[in-house]
Amino acid sequence: MSNVFRGRVVVQKPSRTVFTQHIMGRPMSAPFDNERQTYVLREALKMLETATEPDTSIVLPEKYRVAL
Amino acid sequence: MPGETFKEYIDSLSYGSRTDLLFKFLKNAGEEPAEQFVQTLLRELGEVVDTGDLSHLFNLIYEGQLAAYSPPDEETRWKYDDGPFTPLPKPLSEMRVGLLTSSGHYVEGEPHAPPELGEYTQEEGTKHIGEYGRAKPFLSAVPVDLPQEKLGVHQPGYDIRAAQKDRNTVMPIDRMQEMAAEGVIGEFAETAYSFIGLTSQIRLTREDAPQWAERVKSEGWEAAVLVPV
Incomplete structure (x- = not known):
């Protein structure tokens, strides 16, 4: 999900969360940025599989961009 | 002015x-x-x-x-001391994984909002925002083989322009299909779900979300990717 809501979300202690530094309404990517979508989804699936404790989260470092 | x-x-x-x-x-x-x-x-x-x-x-x-x-x-209104956690019982490559989003996607031609609200357009919806906040949460079932052009989006809580252009910005159906084809996940559940995140959070938490969880479990979901907008 978009990191703009991290402050509201982390206190709710979701089990696993991947935050993206993306503008609201575009948590996976800008339209047609398939590469970024795949990357974000892979990170989410990786966390789903590897997390060992509750309240596991990561903020991905990539900034929002438009697809070229 | x-x-x-x-x-x-x-x-x-x-x-x-x-x-x-x-x-x-x-x-x-x-x-x-x-x-x-x-x-x-x-x-x-x-x-x-x-x-x-x-x-x-x-x-x-x-x-x-x-x-x-x-x-x-x-x-901060919603604050908890601890949260749930369930470790995966087996590799994702052997699991049936579903997709749920709060993006407000729906199948064109089907209702896109709670019945008590009527069928507001996106613009009309922004003028009745309080009604959404009180309404019963509204869940849409979306077949994952549905083409993009048959998928609508209605959610007056956020700017839906990106979601209208490319569903994968908030509902990564196509990317999940690829993960299944690649074998990263065992199977992508054939029905994905989307709801209007702008809704009664109390009703969602206490009534609807538990029912939705039972529903997807009955459809064989073993894990889920949730994408909030």
Whole structure:
């Protein structure tokens, strides 16, 4: 999900969360940025599989961009 | 408007006379940060004229939203001391994985909002925002083989333009299909779900979400990817 809501979300202690530094309404990517979508989804699936404790989260470092 | 203050202007962006769901955060931000935002926006636009580099503008919007939507601790309503956790019982490559989003996607031709609200357009919906906040949460079933052009999106809580252009910005159906084809996940559940995140959070938490969880479990979901907008 978009990191703009991290402050509201982390206190709710979701089990696993991947935050993206993306503008609201575009948590996976800008339209047609398939590469970024795949990357974000892979990170989410990786966390789903590897997390060992509750309240596991990561903020991905990539900034929002438009697809070229 | 003659005599309008800057505060009245930024307030009008959030479900007012100039509703803009991308910039509604300026009301939350407050008058002084909003003034700084507009000033910086103009300066960055001036740079774009020479460089063509839009990345600073994107970052400006992102940083503005981040600041405006980060509440002081004492204002955080939904706060818990601990959270749930279930370790995966087997590799994802052997699991049936589903997709649930709060993006407000629906199948064209089917209802897109709670029956008590009627079928507001996106613009009409922004004028009845309080009704959504009180309404029963509304879940749409979306076959994952549905083409993009058959998929609508209605959610007056956020700017849906990206979701309309490409569902994968908030509902990564195509990317999940690829993960299944690649074998990263065992199977992508054939029905994905989407609901209007702008809804009664109490009803969602206490009544509907538990029912939805039972529903997808009965459809064989063993794990889920949730994408909030």
